[in-house]
Amino acid sequence: MGCMFSHLAAKFAFFPPSPPTYHLTKTPDGKLSAVSSSASSSSSTFPAAGDTSLDVRVVKTRRGNKVAAFYLRNPNARLTLLYSHGNAADLGQLFDLFVQLKVNLRVNLMGYDYSGYGASTGKPSEYDTYADIEAVYECLQTEYGVDQEDLILYGQSVGSGPTLHLASKLPRLRGVVLHSGILSGLRVLCHVKFKFCCDIYSNVNKIKKVKCPVLVIHGTEDDVVNWLHGNRLWKMAKEPYEPLWIKGGGHCNLEIYPDYIRHLYRFIQDMENTTTKSRLKKIWQEINRRDESRGCCSSFGLCRPKCPRCPKPSCDCFGECEGCCKCSCPSLKGCFSCCKKPSCVGCWCPKFKCCCSCFGKKKPKCPKCACWKCLKCPEFECCCRSCCCCAGCFSWLCCCGGGRRKEEERRGEITVAKSEG
Known part of the structure; x- marks a missing residue:
């Protein structure tokens, strides 16, 4: 036809x-x-x-x-x-x-x-x-x-x-x-x-x-x-x-x-x-101009934490989470010193809009989660070790601070075991 x-x-x-x-x-x-x-x-x-x-x-x-x-x-x-x-x-x-x-x-x-x-x-x-x-x-x-x-x-x-x-x-x-x-x-x-x-x-x-x-x-x-x-x-x-x-x-x-x-x-x-x-x-000048207009570290659409070396540290993660990985967490050191996979998609936590549900991982059970202040929450272990970008990273308080506490406890147990040995 x-x-x-x-x-x-x-x-x-x-x-x-x-x-x-x-x-x-x-x-x-x-x-x-x-x-x-x-x-x-x-x-x-x-x-x-x-x-x-x-x-x-x-x-x-x-x-x-x-x-x-x-x-x-x-x-x-x-x-x-x-x-x-x-x-x-x-x-x-x-x-x-x-x-x-x-x-x-x-x-x-x-x-x-x-x-x-x-x-x-x-x-x-x-x-x-x-x-x-x-x-x-x-x-x-x-x-x-x-x-x-x-x-x-x-x-x-x-x-x-x-x-x-x-x-x-x-x-x-x-x-x-x-x-x-x-x-x-x-x-x-x-x-x-x-x-x-x-x-x-x-x-x-x-x-x-x-x-x-x-x-x-x-x-x-x-x-x-x-x-x-x-x-x-x-x-x-x-x-x-x-x-x-x-x-x-x-x-x-x-x-x-x-x-x-x-x-x-x-x-x-x-x-x-x-x-x-x-x-x-x-062509390269035009590409650089477009990247600068999108904000900090916008190459390939990745959302990255605040980087001191970046002239425009204003990632907005596709406009879904303002200040992604840019929180006031005192343990955040530099750009990638703690977070190995700083990709933030579909953030859930309204106050700390970063690591709560990266890649669809486990979300906090506390609907009033205030991230690093979540120690007050009885279920603060909701996403301490399951967060995609903080798993194994304990210098960052993650979303509720439990990660560092668990690591300190684990290190204490190892020290006691060695002393007993």
């Missing part, structure tokens, strides 16, 4: 130009070249055969389709842009834009047609586009030596789907650009906050897995994909870059605005200046 819905959704999601605006031919030396279709007035003028600035390739995908791809070479480039185009376009219509981006951004650029688009074989579908971009990325690696650290993924409209699919799998990717991106296919048609089985391109979930800077570009007057899609994608990104909201921009005309190329150029420059070492340093 899910496959049927997905197939039905694909019919409404993909509109390849018909007929294609270009076709591929072979030169006398056996190389592929692109030729504009005479039937299309909007087709671009491709360079003459033998021009080394353009490589035309056909890449086979894991789903058996053959995908057409253009690689535009810039001798001054440091980074490569992998461009996934929008819905109703093919490489013939986008070639002039590719040339402008290659020159103005000083990048190498790889563009490709989805299965069923342009000179690519097969029929378009969500999973075919995933296989398409994976095959093109593999081609960049094997044929051009492009690693993910030197790659920026660019997705326009529907192209944001395969772009985020690949970005979520590449942890060392340099950057991502989402141009009029979508949250999901169904959310373009109606404003919903949940997923249907027939939905496609669940970008709203995949963007959470992207670990590189994300630039979002969106027009405020986009009547195809509402601006709210881009705004939410930007807010959900782990490492959002300063977005570009083009005032008055629609869905297919953002490239004509001067801010478009200016902002995109600045993003490319920032990505060129970003190294793996600087990115790791930034």
Whole structure:
């Protein structure tokens, strides 16, 4: 049933130009070249055969389709842009834009047609586009030596789907650009906050897995994909870059605005200046910042006793027991000198909120237990030796002080036994 819905959704999601605006031919030396279709007035003028600035390739995908791809070479480039185009376009219509981006951004650029688009074989579908971009990325690696650290993924409209699919799998990717991106296919048609089985391109979930800077570009007057899609994608990104909201921009005309190329150029420059070492340093700084905001010794969510060496000794044990293991007990010495397992979960005692029921151990029988003052309680032995974090530890009064008393008695018995021996 899910496959049927997905197939039905694909019919409404993909509109390849018909007929294609270009076709591929072979030169006398056996190389592929692109030729504009005479039937299309909007087709671009491709360079003459033998021009080394353009490589035309056909890449086979894991789903058996053959995908057409253009690689535009810039001798001054440091980074490569992998461009996934929008819905109703093919490489013939986008070639002039590719040339402008290659020159103005000083990048190498790889563009490709989805299965069923342009000179690519097969029929378009969500999973075919995933296989398409994976095959093109593999081609960049094997044929051009492009690693993910030197790659920026660019997705326009529907192209944001395969772009985020690949970005979520590449942890060392340099950057991502989402141009009029979508949250999901169904959310373009109606404003919903949940997923249907027939939905496609669940970008709203995949963007959470992207670990590189994300630039979002969106027009405020986009009547195809509402601006709210881009705004939410930007807010959900782990490492959002300063977005570009083009005032008055629609869905297919953002490239004509001067801010478009200016902002995109600045993003490319920032990505060129970003190294793996600087990115790791930034990530560690963010992790340390989060730990400090959680309070003392909050790594891995463990609750620890007051530590003199900690700049913020304020463990709150997930907010359940204030001042966990931070009591005024006079026998508490330092941080871990007495308590070997200072984990406090589900504390029971209202006044001394620490060791009474750690890990579900035995609780005190006295409902008015005042911890170390519990010597007044006739059943003060309730949790002296059973407490998980104080078993065998007698320098800490535990929850009621009986532990130390028992130890003193035990030591006295041993001394008497030795003297009698």
